[in-house]
Amino acid sequence: MPLSKVYDITIVGGGIVGLATAYKLQKKYPDLTLAVLEKEDRLASHQTGRNSGVIHSGLYYRPGSYRATNCVNGRKQLVAFAKAYDIDYDVCGKIVVATQEEELPRLEKIRENGIKNGLVGIEVIDKARIKEIEPYIEGIKALWVPESGIIDFKGVTIKLAELIKEINPESEIITNCEVKHLEKGEISKVYTNLGTYKSRYLVFCAGLHSDRMARKDKVNLDMRIVGFRGDYYDLTEVGMKKIKNLVYPVPNPEFPFLGVHFTRMTDGTIECGPNAVFTFKREGYGKTDFNIVDTVEALLYKGTWKLFFKHWRFGLNEYKRAFSKRLFLKQLQRMCPGLTMDDIKPGRSGVRAMALGDTGDVIDDFKIECQDRSIHVLNAPSPAATACLAIGDEVMAMAEKHFGL
Ligand SMILES: Cc1cc2nc3c(=O)[nH]c(=O)nc-3n(C[C@H](O)[C@H](O)[C@H](O)COP(=O)(O)OP(=O)(O)OC[C@H]3O[C@@H](n4cnc5c(N)ncnc54)[C@H](O)[C@@H]3O)c2cc1C
Incomplete structure (x- = not known):
């Protein structure tokens, strides 16, 4: 029963970002007892299990942005993880195809971005080479991006959960557990449909509900x-x-x-x-x-x-x-x-x-904020699945600083 036990850190959200964060914390601090609370009956039920399954290379994102650095770093970690744990993946490369003259300057801009972001092997290819790679595709030019690939993100999430339990059997991954309210304190209380969980610190990785969780925690949101x-x-x-x-x-x-x-x-x-x-x-x-x-x-x-x-x-x-x-x-x-x-x-x-x-502008970069004794991953859009292990590192660094791990 949840009531008596006090967890060191409770992570809300059983998507790939929540599990990657929990895994990074558990790997570096094996004695921490963690609870991951997920409202659905299985992990990766929402964005993580319903995405395109693409390992993004880091091509599109503004150089220097969180998305760019974490995508490139996260991709490398993800591929190594998939190799180590036998997860289905294939770094098969991709083409970005220009079909009209007016797209060519944008294609060039993307190429420059990719190079600034440290991608290797990007090439501008012509019609004939496009046909060699994808015989049915018609384009006037394309970018060949060899570091892109495909992966089973659900499989990654499940493996992360297994590893957490292997490192510390006292940690728990609890499904069918919806967080309803919070009471913050030295020992915070997390009220769920399964009862009240007690935890010293909280990390929220609630995807489509990140703003609602933040409001429950009285984060000032814009x-x-x-x-x-x-x-x-x-x-x-x-x-x-x-x-x-x-x-x-x-x-x-x-x-x-x-x-x-x-x-x-x-x-x-x-x-x-x-x-x-x-x-x-x-x-x-x-x-x-x-x-x-x-x-x-x-x-x-x-x-x-x-x-x-x-x-x-x-x-x-x-x-x-x-x-x-x-x-x-x-x-x-x-x-x-x-x-x-x-x-x-x-x-x-x-x-x-x-x-x-508030201005109607899309916040395109990752956004993670600290509140007293809690951390909120407020915005983790694509390529956050690719970048999950790097995001886990970011959250862990914040936890070390703000929770004094
Ligand atoms: C259509 C689509 C295509 C995409 N394609 C790609 C791609 O090819 N490559 C890529 O890298 N990225 C892609 N992305 C982005 C990527 O899927 C997301 O960035 C990533 O999955 C975010 O993970 P998450 O853990 O933050 O969110 P989620 O996977 O949504 O997980 C959040 C979890 O929190 C749980 N939760 C919420 N509220 C509560 C509560 N109150 N109590 C308990 N649990 C709660 C939810 O049930 C959910 O399981 C795509 C996304 C979509 C939607």
Whole structure:
């Protein structure tokens, strides 16, 4: 029973960031007793288990940003981890394809970014080389990025949990345990549906609920999480012959998304997507899912309206595409003109936790804040799954400083 035991650190959230953070703490401080509390019946139920499964190289992110440094560092750690623990992965490389002349300066900018971020082996390739790598893809130029890859992020999360228990059997990973309220003190009380947990320190890695957890902890917030759903299509057996690995468009810098792309998953299937549609339910994976609290909260926030006004045309087009297979296909055909309606079938979806500032600007960098005796990972957007072990290091360094470990 939770009531009598006092944990050293309780981590709220059983996604890849929560588990990577717990693992890093446990590995360096094996005597700490940790509790990881996850509200779902299994780990990695939300963003982590519903993402594209791509090991990002670190190509797109502003040099010097948290995202850039942690992506590159985290990717290296992740690949080493996958190798050591027999997790499915493949550093297969990817191409970023320009289909129009006007995309070429942006492609060059991305290449320069990648080089500044320390990526190795990036090459600008021509039409003929594109065809050698991906015979069905049409582009005028592309970037070949050999350090990108694919991985089973759920498998990573589960392995991290196993390792924590191996290092310290007194630590616990508790599912079906939703944190409802907090009472902070030298020994904090964490009220959940399973009872009250006591802990000296708290770390929150609650993904789509990071702002709500922070508010419960009285953190002064100038941001709010809004959910953006991404739908995927799967390639059918015939369609699968048309894509080998990873094919991305040149992203539009106006928008915080990479654009729909083709991804070979570690189980051999090939997906295309995700689009980006405002969702009326933070953990809503159906096209018409709705939650009154999530909707009212999002629509009462001025940042949401500012975002809508700034990007209404993009938002409208994404909505249309969400309900039209034909329009979705049209977008894919920009890179793969030979793809047909019979080549794709509706697949799964995921919801991104997008942190919006009061001005309607998307907060694109990772954001981690310390509060008295607690740490909040407030914003961990893509590539946070790739960067999870580096984010774990960041949180651990903060914990050492603020908790005096
Ligand atoms: C569609 C999509 C595609 C993406 N593609 C990629 C990609 O290819 N590569 C990449 O690196 N990144 C990708 N990302 C981003 C990546 O998935 C996320 O950055 C990462 O998974 C964040 O992990 P997390 O642990 O912070 O969040 P989550 O995985 O969402 O975990 C948070 C956990 O906290 C739990 N929780 C919340 N509130 C409570 C509570 N009150 N009590 C107990 N538990 C609670 C939730 O149930 C959840 O399990 C993608 C994301 C999406 C949505």
